[in-house]
Amino acid sequence: xxxxxxxxxxxxxxxxxxxxxxxxxxxxxxxxxxxxxxxxxxxxxxxxxxxxxxxxxxxxxxxxxxxxxxxxxxxxxxxxxxxxxxxxxxxxxxxxxxxxxxxxxxxxxxxxx
Amino acid sequence: xxxxxxxxxxxxxxxxxxxxxxxxxxxxxxxxxxxxxxxxxxxxxxxxxxxxxxxxxxxxxxxxxxxxxxxxxxxxxxxxxxxxxxxxxxxxxxxxxxxxxxxxxxxxxxxxxx
Numbered sequence: 652x653x654x655x656x657x658x659x660x661x662x663x664x665x666x667x668x669x670x671x672x673x674x675x676x677x678x679x680x681x682x683x684x685x686x687x688x689x690x691x692x693x694x695x696x697x698x699x700x701x702x703x704x705x706x707x708x709x710x711x712x713x714x715x716x717x718x719x720x721x722x723x724x725x726x727x728x729x730x731x732x733x734x735x736x737x738x739x740x741x742x743x744x745x746x747x748x749x750x751x752x753x754x755x756x757x758x759x760x761x762x763x764x
Numbered sequence: 765x766x767x768x769x770x771x772x773x774x775x776x777x778x779x780x781x782x783x784x785x786x787x788x789x790x791x792x793x794x795x796x797x798x799x800x801x802x803x804x805x806x807x808x809x810x811x812x813x814x815x816x817x818x819x820x821x822x823x824x825x826x827x828x829x830x831x832x833x834x835x836x837x838x839x840x841x842x843x844x845x846x847x848x849x850x851x852x853x854x855x856x857x858x859x860x861x862x863x864x865x866x867x868x869x870x871x872x873x874x875x876x877x878x
Binding site for chain 2: 655684686691692693694695696699707710742744752753754755756757758
């Protein structure tokens, strides 16, 4: 079946603009994660959705970042008033609720100029 | 403060030899560890995992060793192949990985030379 799909694959935006990143998880996966990877860094956890539970937002770096998930499907990560330090690859992953490993999408490369 | 550390940013190995990638962690509550492999412009893909109740898990050419007392794990690839050239991330979690997020190291870039 299809893997995790992310769009757009690349996004260039001007500082101060808002951006919206989309993630389509694997069908049937109840858990959805957003990570980001800045240049030369590891994967930094942002937010985690599990079924109908309240999301774990502990990794969001500032209140300019927010994310939503519709049921157990699509998720959007929104960054308001983008800053240059927001430039990174934003990775989405999903997994079943049985503790299976995460399946990652190919990411959205965000460049803030 | 990094909870998962991969102190070698890069490693170069000759084809056919063993590759050993190392990972250290600081939180003794971690009970599930994973290795992911990442090619450029692609998302990480799962490679192998190990539960804290084990000290070794093997899958083909890949073996992960866990030393809980030293809070250290390693990934052995033998024999190494040019297609193994990628960035390898170590990750750790609580609750057997069944909930919550994974905490990743910064990765080690492996180059396998023909």
